[in-house]
Amino acid sequence: MRLVIVGNGPGGVELAKSLAGEFDVTVVEKENLPHYSKPMLSHYIAGFIPEERLFPYSLDWYGGKGINLLLGTEAKLIDRFRKVLVTDNGEVPYDVLVMATGARAREPAIPGREHILTLRTLRDAKLMRERLREEGEVTILGGGFIALELAGNLSKAGYTVRLVHRRKGLLGLDEELSGIIKEKLEAVGVEFHLEARALGADEDGLKTDRGYIKGRLKVCAFGIVPNKELALRSGIHTGRGILVDDHFRTSARNVYAIGDCAELGGVIGGTAKAAVEQAKVLANLLRGVEDRYDFSFRSAFFKFADFSVALIGRTKGKGEWLDESAKVFREGDKTVGAVVIGNIKKAFRLEKAIKEGLPID
Numbered sequence: 493m494r495l496v497i498v499g500n501g502p503g504g505v506e507l508a509k510s511l512a513g514e515f516d517v518t519v520v521e522k523e524n525l526p527h528y529s530k531p532m533l534s535h536y537i538a539g540f541i542p543e544e545r546l547f548p549y550s551l552d553w554y555g556g557k558g559i560n561l562l563l564g565t566e567a568k569l570i571d572r573f574r575k576v577l578v579t580d581n582g583e584v585p586y587d588v589l590v591m592a593t594g595a596r597a598r599e600p601a602i603p604g605r606e607h608i609l610t611l612r613t614l615r616d617a618k619l620m621r622e623r624l625r626e627e628g629e630v631t632i633l634g635g636g637f638i639a640l641e642l643a644g645n646l647s648k649a650g651y652t653v654r655l656v657h658r659r660k661g662l663l664g665l666d667e668e669l670s671g672i673i674k675e676k677l678e679a680v681g682v683e684f685h686l687e688a689r690a691l692g693a694d695e696d697g698l699k700t701d702r703g704y705i706k707g708r709l710k711v712c713a714f715g716i717v718p719n720k721e722l723a724l725r726s727g728i729h730t731g732r733g734i735l736v737d738d739h740f741r742t743s744a745r746n747v748y749a750i751g752d753c754a755e756l757g758g759v760i761g762g763t764a765k766a767a768v769e770q771a772k773v774l775a776n777l778l779r780g781v782e783d784r785y786d787f788s789f790r791s792a793f794f795k796f797a798d799f800s801v802a803l804i805g806r807t808k809g810k811g812e813w814l815d816e817s818a819k820v821f822r823e824g825d826k827t828v829g830a831v832v833i834g835n836i837k838k839a840f841r842l843e844k845a846i847k848e849g850l851p852i853d
Contacts, residue, residue: 495778496520496577496586498567498722500527503751503767504592505549510775512557518584519559520577522566525614526551531764533617534642537624538649546614567593570726572744588746588778591723591734592767595716595752595760600633604693608633608710611642623709624651631655631698631707633690634714635662637763637794640677642713644797647681654705656685656698657714665807669819669831673801676833680797718753718760733760738784740774750774756787763792791843793836802839805829805846818842820852827852 493515497504500521508517528546535541554561569578577584597610609620632639635657647653662670674684688702697706718733729735729743733755740748751767761767776783791804806829811819818838821829827846832839845852
């Protein structure tokens with residue numbers, strides 16, 4: 493059975509690893525690099541880890557697993573009638589094809605956006621690291637996990653960091669939790685400009701509706717845009733991402749999608765953790781083993797400077813503190829979500845309990 497995976501990110505490499513030996517696996521990747529850890533890029537930029545630590549798998553590892561890795565190869569079209577993937581380096585026949593094309597960084601829609609960098613690839617990270625060493629300071633746009641992780645790590649490394657966010661809350665959380673995260677990041681030196689909307693940028697700074705913020709190095713880190721172009725060109729149904737059912741099937745026969753490019757019921761995973769979990773479920777489904785991934789249940793684990801934050805399930809509405817590190821959210825008698833600060837072991841325990849519907853006191 494010929495399995496072709498487009499994309500070598502966390503979902504693509506996990507699926508290849510899971511099914512190597514059971515399927516004839518080919519991975520098509522447009523970058524010229526083997527899989528590297530994008531969640532670790534901010535650690536690399538800060539100088540906490542060397543470049544080689546970003547690469548968990550060598551080229552020899554792929555060969556040893558029997559995975560045919562086609563680097564520097566861009567997928568152009570899925571010819572569904574002939575069951576071939578058309579690339580800029582020729583055609584790749586498939587029995588099953590999985591799009592794990594990921595997403596790209598969202599760019600700000602403001603005048604002067606050419607003066608603002610984005611972070612998604614190792615190439616982006618290298619440019620940012622070089623500029624950071626020249627400037628010694630950075631202005632980061634965003635209030636999600638990418639922005640906060642970058643801000644925390646760069647501030648911890650001794651750089652001057654300003655974070656600009658159009659809302660008061662961080663990570664979509666309530667005022668109390670946002671305040672705790674803000675205080676922890678301020679303690680390592682992050683300067684916050686909240687409820688400030690970016691209006692434009694020039695070489696020397698950022699224009700906002702709260703005034704001008706000086707700083708030559710500016711980085712946009714708010715959100716992602718799913719890479720759905722391959723599906724669009726191939727006549728496969730898309731929305732914000734590539735539309736799938738609860739078995740990751742697209743509108744095309746024997747064609748699936750996982751990770752940041754896949755959308756079900758308006759939900760896109762958006763994290764490496766989600767992509768890996770989806771890959772594990774799809775591996776079972778392709779083996780003929782019934783399995784299920786719950787798109788409605790989302791959890792993410794982050795580390796900002798020296799403290800960790802876990803968002804588990806639904807974290808909207810009025811919450812209550814279990815103790816000093818965990819705030820839970822309930823609907824009736826059922827616990828539907830939790831935010832855990834600084835205690836990863838507790839976060840994993842709560843995640844398991846909430847998923848299984850167990851009582852939490």
